[in-house]
Amino acid sequence: MSSTKEKITALIITYNEIGYIEKCVQSIDFADEIIVVDSFSTDGTYEYLCNHPKIKVIQNPFENFTAQKAFTLKQATNDWVLFLDADEVVTKKLQKEIVETINGQSEHVAYWFYRKFMFQNKPLHFSGWQTDKNYRLFRKSKTKFSDKKIVHETLDVEGTSGILKEQLVHYCYKNYEDYKSKMLNYGKLKAKEAFYKEKKFNYFLLFLKPTWKFFNHYILRLGILDGKKGVIICYLNALGDFERFKELKQLEKKNELAYFLIMP
DSSP: OTTOSSOEEEEEEESSOTTTHHHHHHHTTTSSEEEEEEOOOSSSHHHHHHTOTTEEEEEOOOSOHHHHHHHHHHTOSSSEEEEEETTEEOOHHHHHHHHHHHTTTOSOSEEEEEEEEEETTEEOOOTTOTTOEEEEEEEGGGEEEOTTOSSSOOEEESSOEEEOSSOEEEEEESOHHHHHHHHHHHHHHHHHHHHHTTOOOOHHHHHHHHHHHHHIIIIITOGGGGHHHHHHHHHHHHHHHHHHHHHHHHHHHHHHHHHHHHOO
16 A cells, blocks of 8 residues: 555544544554644543654644644645544555545545444444445545534535445444533534524424434434444434533523623
């Protein structure tokens, strides 16, 4: 793989990912350049990265996911970029497909990856994750992160997109408390998105949206077939929606109070 014609930069953002970042880095050792932007980790992640001979590590304060990824993208030397989360692993078959794709005179400038969700070390087959896909491989010169989202960030792509056949392995669920914290944090960030877009809170949606999320993922998206794992994932995903509307209400209250205080 070292004889590839096109060079590729692998990019990762991290915060306290020790125990997972090692697998991720090992799976992208075929990249010509590996750059990791760390948000001042406290669990040894930064020290591990600094001691790795092939990694360039930069520390940058975390504002939101879009801002952090946009900053990271600017650091890449090569046009082809493989942008991963620290809990994602590229299989050998996917490595081969990536290399063949960027050297195959592709008409596309960006590629979606389907992801296999891992519940700790066991695959989750349903629960809404069976169609999960994200942009992970793209040309830096033809893409940018959309400023319309601050979580579950998306790319603005100048050109056509393709989908790779091999799946990216996603070790998203470490344990209950970690995943719960992640979903609550996502909910708060989504609330900020909604607040900036001047969307209004209402109690009907506070209960309807989380209920629908659980029903959709557990029943319609077959989470029931994932057993206990499905119950946990579908509940915590619904909890994230509940947190989003609860946080939106708090943001509106703070805004109203600030307006009241500056009134003459």
